[in-house]
Amino acid sequence: MTISSPERIVLSDDEATLLAQASRLMGEALDRPHAPRVALVNEDNDGDISRIEVPPTTLRALSRILAMMAKQQVFVMVPEHTELTTKQAAEILGVSRPYLISRLEAGDLDYRKVGRHRRIRMDDIQRFKHAMQVARKSALDELVATSEDIGGYDL
Template identity: 70%
Template sequence: MTTATPDRIILSDDDATVLSAASRLMGAALDHSRAHSVALVEEGADGDFARIEVPPATLRVLSRVLAMMASEQVFVLYPADTELTTKQAADVLGVSRPFLIARLEAGELPFRKVGRHRRMLMDDVMRYKETMRATRKSALDEIVADSESIGGYDL
């Protein structure tokens, strides 16, 4: 039995299995599709059919949400124009609040002040998160290249 409150959904094992299978099947179908839209069809009890077309990107998001729900992961959905506090933004980025504030003051991430408090747009935070990921990847690639050049992988 599934229990739902405004802030939490508790799934039975059977429901979690169904969501996991649905996520897996949706992902597999979308991986092989080059369609511009996907039709969802519902058959009513009276035999009537309802059809709606959605972009594949929408179903990819839904597939990820179903997978997270099935594995009981916590997730939060924010519109891109949502303003975040420094604590919320630090949590999204996986960094400490003081580290984030130092980045804000260095001008690496846009923000505005509301009184004494800083606010950032979710879109800007996500863009910065991608920049952080790319910087980390580049640094790791450089370390691997340096190690290879000095024979670090030779046995």
């Protein structure tokens, strides 16, 4: 799988509006938190109606995708077991490749070698990204607490 050359979908204004409406309607359908499944109904030009039922989690994901498409936002869908290069992983994490390699060598993130090249699984990247966010929030909370203790917010 190559994530560096995704297929680009260009929408007309009418298509973008339709997707935005579909996303909004899906969001409203998901306001029923105890529903075990949600029905999607399609009526073709001949008046034939087809119906499919999906779990709310599927509809939630589809709603987010439609909303991003309606706003012409770029997004990439990557299966969690996909292996990425260090360059791709660094881009997802928002860090430099040398920093990522230092974290790999320190054992902070699992990887495997293919010849001389490192490969990192997407689910491991996501776990590491979450850990980075938790650590960042903790450090900021500690900084705020320290600043409050020394009167940094007193005017």
